[in-house]
Amino acid sequence: MKDAQSVLGGVSRETVRRLEIYADLLVKWNKSINLVSPKTINDLWSRHLLDSAQIFDLANVLSGKWVDLGSGGGFPGLVVAIIAAEKAPSIAVTCIESDIRKATFLRTVSRETSVSVSVIADRIEMVPPQSADVVSARALAPLPKLIPYAYRHLAVGGIGIFPKGERHKEEINRLKQDWSFKLDVFPSRTESEAAILRFEDLSNGKSV
Template identity: 45%
Template sequence: MERLTDLIHVSRETLDRLDRFVALFTKWSRAINLVAPSTLDQLWERHVLDSAQLYALDPRPRKWLDLGSGGGFPGIVMAILMMETEIGSVDLVESNRKKAAFLQRAIAETGARGQVHTLRIEAASQQLAGYQAVSARALADLERLLGYAEPWLAAGATGYFHKGRDYRREIDEARRSWSFDLLEHESMIDADSVILQIYNLKRIGG
């Protein structure tokens, strides 16, 4: 928790909400697979802090979309951090009903400013619009991820995507199908990871 306050300034109330989320996550993880079990003992570092980096990169209140939200990283963490301001919210898209139920419970128990949509991403693109930012973590390789996010990025949203040590290969492969502007942010948590900030997305030959 100390490293979070080094990363961003948050209130005691926000820290308490994150604590409640972590406790709930740990409880539900015994029943359903929310993250790799091997990372549970590093939950704050590997998942909470890693997710909170997005808020540090762009803390402006905004309408945010999180794709394939799974265990709530980064979506629930961002929705909790947005409680620091009067506006801003996160829509979380998760097709797995058990994981969606967990996300709904997390929002109810923490008061996070978010809403869960139990939809496939393809269906979400037909129903959800008007976002300034789109995020996804551990969802797909970059080329496929841009395909999922295209409806929103092509409409002007900015993408924030966590990627691991193989990210340069993913960028090269994605550029065969996509044209985009890119900012690479070194991870504050893992020296082998980055957050890719992507905007002005266009399909090549499309």
């Protein structure tokens, strides 16, 4: 737990307990619903929970609407909501997940942890634009496909923040063909070849 506390930035025992409840529920539900790869269950904290927790810190926001696209098992949306409940209670988190069973899981975690999360069970492109201050997504799609989804749901001046693997530079270069943006790239704290990408000022058009 020492490493966990380091990544989580000194959160309270209550927040850690909420994350433990979440982890226990995920292990239980994962036996019947594919929320995460079974191969990663034994490494659940570092591969999923702590990997998602760093996204909250790097977004660097304390209030507003946070929308997580294709939330699946709740990464990073549920982790953000749990940490924000302590550190930034003015953040309102919405998870969009089209799979009804996974959406039910997300609502169950929200209830069992007493953390408020809005869950929309529909396809991302069918949900009305959310005017979010922050849009996140993890392992959803390559950037050229992901950014149009995010752009649809971002408010003017909003940010997009996305964890990406070792091929993130290739995805960024492809994205530059059709989009302009300001980008900050942060090394992942949990995976050596991965990065967290923080986008601002997204717009259609050639990147310069």
